[in-house]
Each structure stands twice: as C-alpha cells, then as structure tokens.
Amino acid sequence: MNMIANLKTDITPEGPDYETVRKVIELISEDYRDQPSLETISAALNQSPTQLQKTFTRWAGLSPKGFLQAVTLDHAKRLLRQEELPLLETSLEVGLSGPGRLHDLFVTHEAMSPGEWKARGGGLTIRYGFHPSPFGIALVMxxxxxLAGLAFADVGQEQPCLEDMTCRWPNAEYIEDSEATQSYATRIFQPGQWSADQPLRVVLIGTDFQVxxxxxxxxxxxxxAVTYSDIAQDIGQPTASRAVGAAVGRNPISFVVPCHRALGKNGALTGYHWGLTRKRAMLGWEAGQM
DNA sequence: GAATGTCTCCATG
DNA sequence: CATGGAGACATTC
Structure with missing residues (x-):
C-alpha cells in the first residue's frame, strides 16, 4: 500500500486530474442523450464550472467542448478516413521523417521467440511499479x-490490475521496483519528452499471431485510426478481423502499442480491455496533443 | 445514430 | 475439436 503513498510525490498534476476527467467522460457517455451542459456536469461533480473547465483543459489540452467533439462518432470516422498517406505500409523509418509523426512517441521493438513465449515468462525478471498518469494509475513492467507491460487501474484497483498482468507470464519473477520503472513512466506520459532520436525500447511477449x-x-x-479489418488486411489475413480483435485485446503494452487507435468499421469504439472510458480519454487526450 | 439479432471466421486451449 | 470474441452487416426504431 505504500505504493499509493508514493503517488503523490510522483508526476503531477496529471494523476489527480484524471479522476475528474474520468467522471466527466463517464457522465457524458451515460447521459449523452440529454447533451449535458458544463453547468450540469460541474454541479454533478460538486465543482464550479470555471474550475472544472480549467482542470479539464489542463489535462486534455482541449476545452471540454473540443474534447467532446473529438470523441464523437463523426470525429472517429474522420480519423479512419484519412487515407491519403500509405498508412499501414508506412515503416517506422519512413515515419521518422514524416511531419505527421513529429509529436508521436517513437518505439523500437523486438519480439520474444516462440520458445520464450512457451516458457510463459520462465527465466524472465520483470520489474514493476505504479505511477500516476493522465489515464489513471499506470502499472509499468x-x-x-x-518495456514489456503497461496497464491501467483506477484508484484502489491496483491489485486486480497487477494480477491481470502477472497471469500472462505466470513463470516470470516479479520484483516491485518503481524506481526502475519511473523513467519509463515519465518518458511515456510527457509528450515533451517524446523524441525520434532515442526511441523507447519495447519487448513484445505473445504468440506469433498476436505479435x-x-x-x-x-x-x-x-x-x-484504423479498423480491425485494416489490421487483418495488413498482416495478410483479410478475413481474420475478429481474431485480430481478440489479439488487440490482449495487448500487454497498452497506450504505447496504440490499441486505442483500433476502431470498428463504422467508427464505433467497440471495446477496451481497461474500460471504454479510458479509450475515449486516450483518443480525446491525443486530439489535444496535435 | 442507437439497439438488437444473425452469420462467419479463426486463434486459442 | 470446441469455443467464443475489442467484428461485420442488416434491420428496425
């Protein structure tokens, strides 16, 4: 439990802000029919409209209104439709020089061999720690x-979250070491530190298909954003969209491996392992980084 | 648009 | 070999 005590001294204000933002997004997705105004929402959260506006904008880089815009079906469709660039054919190297990627987090990856996957993490030492993030408490592994794992939890839900992750590689040795994971957290959640010069190292541990x-x-x-069938196409199994969905759902390094940018063919969000609210939050937050 | 129902596909265990 | 899912599509309100 002392991991929670540590949170306060870690990167802020991104951590606490998310609690507010989460409630706003939840409220909106439940009551979207009524088009709740800023006043209604802030009243429900027991905050003044101006304060809410301020917190929200600090978090999202967008006003609540702009954020709402960014999370509508219309906008999702727009993300999907930008087909002018060769999208999935774009290699990382090509992306490096592309202006569209200037603000993206750059990643180099390696995959574990099938043998290593079969060992279910055996022989592997995994260090982990909890850190505040714009999307709640982040579990970094x-x-x-x-980097091998990145998961999210709401306050108080750290334990189930940790189990969700350790179950995936049951034979690995786990060491809590938030000092070791801190630099990853800082790097990942501060867009100012995203750079193409020093890509983030990532290890993909999964079946061949998943990788x-x-x-x-x-x-x-x-x-x-792309659709699940786009991905199926890209890996050369155009009819496997459903299996792709399952594999996307098992992505162990969420956010860094941007599974939140996979949408249904009609732009619907369809699902997210760490909660649809978080998927909305990520898409909205990203809209504010552009 | 949203909600509901049906059909199909394929990785996983 | 059974299973079921973060899909796709059609139909209806």
Whole structure:
C-alpha cells in the first residue's frame, strides 16, 4: 500500500486530474442523450464550472467542448478516413521523417521467440511499479530488454490490475521496483519528452499471431485510426478481423502499442480491455496533443 | 445514430 | 475439436 503513498510525490498534476476527467467522460457517455451542459456536469461533480473547465483543459489540452467533439462518432470516422498517406505500409523509418509523426512517441521493438513465449515468462525478471498518469494509475513492467507491460487501474484497483498482468507470464519473477520503472513512466506520459532520436525500447511477449497484430498497431501514427479489418488486411489475413480483435485485446503494452487507435468499421469504439472510458480519454487526450 | 439479432471466421486451449 | 470474441452487416426504431 505504500505504493499509493508514493503517488503523490510522483508526476503531477496529471494523476489527480484524471479522476475528474474520468467522471466527466463517464457522465457524458451515460447521459449523452440529454447533451449535458458544463453547468450540469460541474454541479454533478460538486465543482464550479470555471474550475472544472480549467482542470479539464489542463489535462486534455482541449476545452471540454473540443474534447467532446473529438470523441464523437463523426470525429472517429474522420480519423479512419484519412487515407491519403500509405498508412499501414508506412515503416517506422519512413515515419521518422514524416511531419505527421513529429509529436508521436517513437518505439523500437523486438519480439520474444516462440520458445520464450512457451516458457510463459520462465527465466524472465520483470520489474514493476505504479505511477500516476493522465489515464489513471499506470502499472509499468520492464525487463532488462525494455518495456514489456503497461496497464491501467483506477484508484484502489491496483491489485486486480497487477494480477491481470502477472497471469500472462505466470513463470516470470516479479520484483516491485518503481524506481526502475519511473523513467519509463515519465518518458511515456510527457509528450515533451517524446523524441525520434532515442526511441523507447519495447519487448513484445505473445504468440506469433498476436505479435504480428501488435506490430501492425505500432505503425498507426498519432491522430490516425484504423479498423480491425485494416489490421487483418495488413498482416495478410483479410478475413481474420475478429481474431485480430481478440489479439488487440490482449495487448500487454497498452497506450504505447496504440490499441486505442483500433476502431470498428463504422467508427464505433467497440471495446477496451481497461474500460471504454479510458479509450475515449486516450483518443480525446491525443486530439489535444496535435 | 442507437439497439438488437444473425452469420462467419479463426486463434486459442 | 470446441469455443467464443475489442467484428461485420442488416434491420428496425
């Protein structure tokens, strides 16, 4: 439990702001029919409209109104439709020089061998730590080869979140070491520190099929989105969209491997392992980074 | 648009 | 070999 005490001293204000933002997004997605005004929302959260506006904008880089805009079906469709650039064919190297990726987080990745996957994490040492993030509490997991896991939890839900992750590689050795994971957290959640010069090292641990799907996800730049069938196409199995969905859902490095940029063919968000609210939050937050 | 129902596909265990 | 899912599509309100 002392991990929670540590949170306060870590990067702020991004951590606490998310609680407010989360409630706003939740409220809006439940009552979207009534088009709740800023006043209604702030009253429900027991805050003044101006204060809410301020918190929200600090978090999102967007006004609540702009954020709402960014999370509508219309906008999602727009993200999907920008087909002028060769999207999934774009290699990381090509992306490096592309102006559209200037503000994206750059990643180099390696995949574990099938043998290593079969060992279910055996022989692997994984260090982990909880850190505040713009999307709630982030669980960061790293091997000496690089970032291996990134998960999210709401306050008080750290334990189930940790189990969700450790179950995936049951034979690994786990060491709580938030000092070791801190630099990853800082790097990932501060767009100012995203740079193409020093890409983030990432290790993909999964089945062959899953790894191919995750590699495909890594090619989606900030401000774009693809459908599950696009990905199926990209990995050469055009009819496997449903299996792709399952694989996307098992992505162990959420956010860094941008599974939130995978949408249904009609632009609907369709699902997210760490909660649809978080998926909305990520898409909205990213809209504010562009 | 949203909600509901049906059909199909394929990785996973 | 059974299973079921973060899909796709059609139909209806």
């Amino acid at each position: 790293a091997t000496d080869r690089g 191919r799907v995750w590699e495909s996800l890594l090619k989606i730049p900030l401000g774009r």
